[in-house]
Amino acid sequence: MTFLAIDVGNTRLKWALYDAPRPGAALLAHGAEFLEHIERLAEHAWGALPAPSRILGCVVAGDAVKRRVREQVEQMPQWDVTPQWVVSSVQEAGLVNGYDHPLRLGADRWVAMIGARHRLLARGERRPLIVVMVGTAVTVEAIDAEGRFLGGLILPGHGIMLRALESGTAGLHVPTGEVRLFPTNTSDALTSGGTYAIAGAVERMFQHLAQHCGQEPACLMTGGAGWKMAPSMTRPFELVDHLIFDGLLEIAAYRAAAAARQAAA
Ligand SMILES: Nc1ncnc2c1ncn2[C@@H]1O[C@H](COP(=O)(O)OP(=O)(O)O)[C@@H](O)[C@H]1O
Ligand SMILES: CC(C)(COP(=O)(O)O)[C@@H](O)C(=O)NCCC(=O)O
Ligand SMILES: [K+]
Structure with a gap:
């Protein structure tokens, strides 16, 4: 059960693919893109990855960026997963x-x-x-x-x-x-x-x-x-x-x- 972690800051999106959604899982691949290059993810960096079973991320760069990341995920032909985003809680x-x-x-x-x-x-x-x-x-x-x-x-x-x-x-x-x-x-x-x-x-x-x-x-x-x-x-x-x-x-x-x-x- 592969797990894609995404961290979108105000300068760059960082991502990492693990073999399982738990601490200590093996890191399979990782990368970073400046926010202006998010639209390259589906075609380039993510192109050869195994499909993740779950995607969890955090975004501080605004809702428009969240939408752009979701679009990249939707463009991946073999991926049947919707990104979930962590919000701070009590x-x-x-x-x-x-x-x-x-x-x-x-x-x-x-x-x-x-x-x-x-x-x-x-x-x-x-x-x-x-x-x-x-x-x-x-x-x-x-x-x-x-x-x-x-x-x-x-x-x-x-x-x-x-x-x-x-x-x-x-x-x-x-x-x-x-x-x-x-x-x-x-x-x-x-x-x-x-x-x-x-x-x-x-x-x-x-x-x-x-x-x-x-x-x-x-x-x-x-x-x-x-x-x-x-x-x-x-x-x-x-x-x-x-x-x-x-x-x-x-x-x-x-x-x-x-x-x-x-x-x-
Ligand atoms: N190779 C690099 N690529 C991008 N930013 C770098 C690099 N080396 C250092 N930096 C610095 O790191 C900052 C971006 O760090 P990052 O953790 O990605 O920020 P954020 O999470 O806010 O997007 C930039 O402001 C820059 O000063
Ligand atoms: C403080 C931050 C701008 C840091 O952003 P980053 O440097 O990771 O891009 C971000 O965590 C943020 O927008 N925080 C909301 C306000 C707060 O934490 O009080
Ligand atoms: K950050």
């Missing part, structure tokens, strides 16, 4: 959502937190947890040792920070620079400023959560630009490729188990 797969309006939490944040929490639990670690996602935007989430999402930060990603500075000033149109402790040119000053803004936000959240819980948090980082942050972090962290896919597998397995229980009752 509680799912062992995680409790502390957002004022739980449904307004970005579905990608919710799914990544579920993936991260289970990754930790699978290793027998019941600790507070920081989840950092470095994509178009950056999010920094705090989860306590019991699995309650306490709240999180949203800040601009590298690209948005640079574009905002470029468009709001006359003298900041420069090539990408290097991260430096003491930047001595405009390029390095901008690149270092953005990187340390993100690293600083994570450091603060680490302090808030450590103080709140009285225990050192673990920190998992993911997202297309996560690697850029790695050399500049101030606390131990782990860079993980597929937190959102991990979360989607976890949710699929939980939902299947709940459906089976219901059918047996």
